[in-house]
Amino acid sequence: NAGVTQTPKFQVLKTGQSMTLQCAQDMNHEYMSWYRQDPGMGLRLIHYSVGAGITDQGEVPNGYNVSRSTTEDFPLRLLSAAPSQTSVYFCASSKFPGTRATDTQYFGPGTRLTVL
């Protein structure tokens, strides 16, 4: 199993450009999510999905779009990049969110994005 994979590892954008961060998992997990990590801010939830065709907003969704057409893939789209979106982006997946089973989040290696 590759686990959770993310591409690209590094990206530099100019203000106003758009791009898609890719995330894929091969563990047949229903739950996938995107976080951004900024110094001193911990991990903040951007968007999440509880299954194919179902997505919802997290804590900081503005400027980002997601879709979930398959169980495996959960891409994150930046519509018009801004310097405030400079961050490290982590994708995560888990089998069951909730109390009845281990709710382990498996994180990808991250994408380090700089917006100039």
Add this chain to the structure above:
Amino acid sequence: GQQVMQIPQYQHVQEGEDFTTYCNSSTTLSNIQWYKQRPGGHPVFLIQLVKSGEVKKQKRLTFQFGEAKKNSSLHITATQTTDVGTYFCAGRGYRGSQGNLIFGKGTKLSVKP
């Protein structure tokens, strides 16, 4: 909205000293999880606590979940240089947006040999 506060933000210890980080939620949690992130790496799951008053141990690490299910702690006995990294707690509420996993800001641990 739901908030998870974690203290301290930084901790510098001499190798062999103990270390504790504390987590406090503004709402009752269905579970709390702990993660470790090494410098330049990604968060890695350590443990999940579900029951009120639960205590779990992993070698030198002891995790506690408060009776009210609103606070938690991670204690490391006799730290080693391999313990270096940032430790995050993450709390999950019960429903709706409260059911999202909310991370604390983390405690960055440095260990001086």
